[in-house]
Amino acid sequence: MSAGTLTAEAILAATEEVLRRYGPAKATVVDVARALGVSHGSVYRHFPTKAALRAAVTRRWLERTHEGLAEIAAGDSPAPARLRDWLTALFAAKRRKALDDPELFATYSVLVGEDDGVIAEHVGHLAEQLTRIIAGGIAEGTFAAAEPAVAARAVFDATGRFHNPVYAAEWSAPDIEAAFEAVCSLVIAGLRAPR
Amino acid sequence: MSAGTLTAEAILAATEEVLRRYGPAKATVVDVARALGVSHGSVYRHFPTKAALRAAVTRRWLERTHEGLAEIAAGDSPAPARLRDWLTALFAAKRRKALDDPELFATYSVLVGEDDGVIAEHVGHLAEQLTRIIAGGIAEGTFAAAEPAVAARAVFDATGRFHNPVYAAEWSAPDIEAAFEAVCSLVIAGLRAPR
Known part of the structure; x- marks a missing residue:
């Protein structure tokens, strides 16, 4: 997936999958980036911190x-x-x-x-x-x-x-x-x- | 303490102290017996199982x-x-x-x-x-x-x-x-x- 098409929604969906697979204690932003085939920098462009990403996926x-x-x-x-x-x-x-x-x-x-x-x-x-x-x-x-x-x-x-x-x-x-x-x-x- | 003077109440008080010191995951009947200076058999004469002892101290x-x-x-x-x-x-x-x-x-x-x-x-x-x-x-x-x-x-x-x-x-x-x-x-x- 190219960074151009990376949407917040795609990141949140991937984060949910990563949380499901690794559990909340182990899941990292790097795991999310890997699941999407992007750099973790691309994820951070949408969600500035791991806490912000977790809060967003929880809110969703x-x-x-x-x-x-x-x-x-x-x-x-x-x-x-x-x-x-x-x-x-x-x-x-x-x-x-x-x-x-x-x-x-x-x-x-x-x-x-x-x-x-x-x-x-x-x-x-x-x-x-x-x-x-x-x-x-x-x-x-x-x-x-x-x-x-x-x-x-x-x-x-x-x-x-x-x-x-x-x-x-x-x-x-x-x-x-x-x-x-x-x-x-x-x-x-x-x-x-x-x- | 001789086994003759060992009351259920003394065992329960000692169990509470042992639970406080070691936490519920680690506390054992042997710890309770040691705190009282009696054999674990003496404790079991009052409370037939560890679960019974824990239930009794909780009830108290x-x-x-x-x-x-x-x-x-x-x-x-x-x-x-x-x-x-x-x-x-x-x-x-x-x-x-x-x-x-x-x-x-x-x-x-x-x-x-x-x-x-x-x-x-x-x-x-x-x-x-x-x-x-x-x-x-x-x-x-x-x-x-x-x-x-x-x-x-x-x-x-x-x-x-x-x-x-x-x-x-x-x-x-x-x-x-x-x-x-x-x-x-x-x-x-x-x-x-x-x-």
């Missing part, structure tokens, strides 16, 4: 994992149903990633943990979507909350067992669906405006 | 960590206040253990993770206490829940960020108290009977 993976969630948050169904759909979709996406390709999931869990900035940005995006749903509920009169952003973060924290990768080993347990339903119902009830 | 540590919680659960203040007190005491106890002696906390986190039976028993005890509080709330008319035991488990799951050791690194964050308050209020609101 997180975006891929959570595609579709923003659309649910922006929907126009009643907020309680929309919140349930959003939490269900988040759990389903995480669980699919964890169970379909456990090695890659573990690799990305390490990468996510390496970079506080990437986590903060990611949680920030999800919290914004939750805030949008809760603010919509307040506007339509189904939810009550003094501060939608605070309530959003509480919902995110309260449902951590169903999206935080540290719990991935529990996501194939037989009672996990029932546990999810119970927590989901509890937090939605907690947001409901008094009738 | 968990009980010590959570002393006082059962009394709160059995109290007679209104259930919403009692639930808040209980969750606050649980978080405070866990946080104190994690921050005061991080090495021992990490050691016990490894041990707890080693034995599914010990975790299940421990979570079972805490869930029983939560069930008692929630059932009390239903009886006095402050809480509504179809199945107190299911609601109890949902409350336990929803507050995991404030008691599960995997989150210990976050317990000294400046915003952790506010996050705890927000989740606590959300779950208590979620249990409230319609007014």
Whole structure:
């Protein structure tokens, strides 16, 4: 591959393959360059440091994992149903990633943990979507909350067992669906405006 | 020390010291016996296997960590206040253990993770206490829940960020108290009977 055709996307795809093959502890920028048949200088022209490359590939993976969630948050169904759909979709996406390709999931869990900035940005995006749903509920009169952003973060924290990768080993347990339903119902009830 | 005076409690105390000194990966029953000046056979008379000894010391540590919680659960203040007190005491106890002696906390986190039976028993005890509080709330008319035991488990799951050791690194964050308050209020609101 000539340096002229080397795109950031091609580098990220190759980086994911290298991470899969060597694991997050051993994968290097030189391995990525070798996989692409380019010099490591060509890779550094797109990503100035190894950390920047790892953050970019992690961000890309997180975006891929959570595609579709923003659309649910922006929907126009009643907020309680929309919140349930959003939490269900988040759990389903995480669980699919964890169970379909456990090695890659573990690799990305390490990468996510390496970079506080990437986590903060990611949680920030999800919290914004939750805030949008809760603010919509307040506007339509189904939810009550003094501060939608605070309530959003509480919902995110309260449902951590169903999206935080540290719990991935529990996501194939037989009672996990029932546990999810119970927590989901509890937090939605907690947001409901008094009738 | 002669074998005659060797109590289970002395073995457990010595095991904790050995775990602290060598770490959970390296500590052996022989180390425990040496620390006590007895043969490893004397230790095995009290605990038939290394796993049994580790489970017993873990159980003892968990009980010590959570002393006082059962009394709160059995109290007679209104259930919403009692639930808040209980969750606050649980978080405070866990946080104190994690921050005061991080090495021992990490050691016990490894041990707890080693034995599914010990975790299940421990979570079972805490869930029983939560069930008692929630059932009390239903009886006095402050809480509504179809199945107190299911609601109890949902409350336990929803507050995991404030008691599960995997989150210990976050317990000294400046915003952790506010996050705890927000989740606590959300779950208590979620249990409230319609007014």
